[in-house]
Amino acid sequence: MNANELYALRERLLESRTLLCFNGPISRSLIEEFGNALKRYLELDQVKPAEAMDVFSVYIEMTQNIRHYTQSRAYSDADSAATVVISREDGHYVVSAGNLVENTDGLGLVERIQALAALDKAELRALYKTQLRLPRDPARPESAGLGLIEIARRASAPLQASLGAPIGERAFFSLSVVI
Amino acid sequence: MNDLSIPGTQSTPAIAADTNAGVLRMSGESYPENAYELFAPVFEWVEAFLAETDRPLLIELELLYLNTSSIKTVMDVFDLLESAHQRQRDVAVRWYFDQQNERIGELAEEFREDCTFPFHVIGK
Numbered sequence: 001m002n003a004n005e006l007y008a009l010r011e012r013l014l015e016s017r018t019l020l021c022f023n024g025p026i027s028r029s030l031i032e033e034f035g036n037a038l039k040r041y042l043e044l045d046q047v048k049p050a051e052a053m054d055v056f057s058v059y060i061e062m063t064q065n066i067r068h069y070t071q072s073r074a075y076s077d078a079d080s081a082a083t084v085v086i087s088r089e090d091g092h093y094v095v096s097a098g099n100l101v102e103n104t105d106g107l108g109l110v111e112r113i114q115a116l117a118a119l120d121k122a123e124l125r126a127l128y129k130t131q132l133r134l135p136r137d138p139a140r141p142e143s144a145g146l147g148l149i150e151i152a153r154r155a156s157a158p159l160q161a162s163l164g165a166p167i168g169e170r171a172f173f174s175l176s177v178v179i
Numbered sequence: 180m181n182d183l184s185i186p187g188t189q190s191t192p193a194i195a196a197d198t199n200a201g202v203l204r205m206s207g208e209s210y211p212e213n214a215y216e217l218f219a220p221v222f223e224w225v226e227a228f229l230a231e232t233d234r235p236l237l238i239e240l241e242l243l244y245l246n247t248s249s250i251k252t253v254m255d256v257f258d259l260l261e262s263a264h265q266r267q268r269d270v271a272v273r274w275y276f277d278q279q280n281e282r283i284g285e286l287a288e289e290f291r292e293d294c295t296f297p298f299h300v301i302g303k
Contacts, residue, residue, distance in 0.1 A: 032190055049279050053244060064248070132254055136251075144247045144251030
């Protein structure tokens with residue numbers, strides 16, 4: 001990338017009031033380090049503790065979802081790259097993240113998120129409570145199945161999910177959450 | 180049965196279980212990728228304490244943030260307490276939280292709704 005291109009990227013990030021932007025394979029420790037940076041930026045912005053926790057929580061659930069998915073699909077480092085952007089728009093923080101998924105998984109995911117986006121806070125709370133009481137999936141005992149519901153509960157606007165044009169068997173899935 | 184003493188990290192809480200005192204304490208943030216694995220010794224300690232003693236059990240929490248994987252696992256521990264309570268065992272939870280951050284108080288309240296044993300949510 002030459003200086004002009006880099007400058008253009010920088011201007012683009014400044015314009016969209018980006019706090020944090022990352023593209024590449026994510027590890028457990030990277031999620032923690034970026035999480036720390038995020039917490040510090042939110043402190044500097046003097047965000048209320050509850051709102052800061054909403055942003056942090058959505059960031060953690062989204063990035064850990066990507067980690068769990070790419071590991072379960074045994075993707076290579078290059079294919080498990082995540083694109084994560086946290087920015088500020090119209091007085092709200094927006095957490096966006098995307099990654100490659102199998103086409104069929106992506107379609108199911110978008111459908112599930114659209115169903116969550118149609119629920120109000122009381123319905124989400126009820127769904128969360130039901131899911132919390134369900135027995136664990138023996139094949140994936142580490143998964144609570146709560147992540148997307150939690151994300152929807154922390155959002156101040158309906159979740160926005162989309163799936164890009166297929167690239168062979170896969171497609172780029174993205175989710176954007178307004179806090 | 181052994182006591183537990185697991186130091187906290189950035190993403191995992193400090194865990195201390197004192198068998199003689201009948202107290203389990205957990206404090207800090209909890210967002211490991213696999214909380215099921217992390218909390219396995221805690222679950223086993225609570226199970227063993229309830230099976231091998233007939234003394235009261237107190238769980239004191241000062242958890243500042245939990246990811247959903249941790250929430251599910253903490254619920255599993257509370258379920259153990261709930262069934263012990265049904266058998267007339269003396270069990271209780273005290274969950275301390277910082278009143279500056281209402282989210283963690285709300286989370287503790289949501290847990291409390293599902294429990295019939297003494298469960299105190301204490302703002303500081």
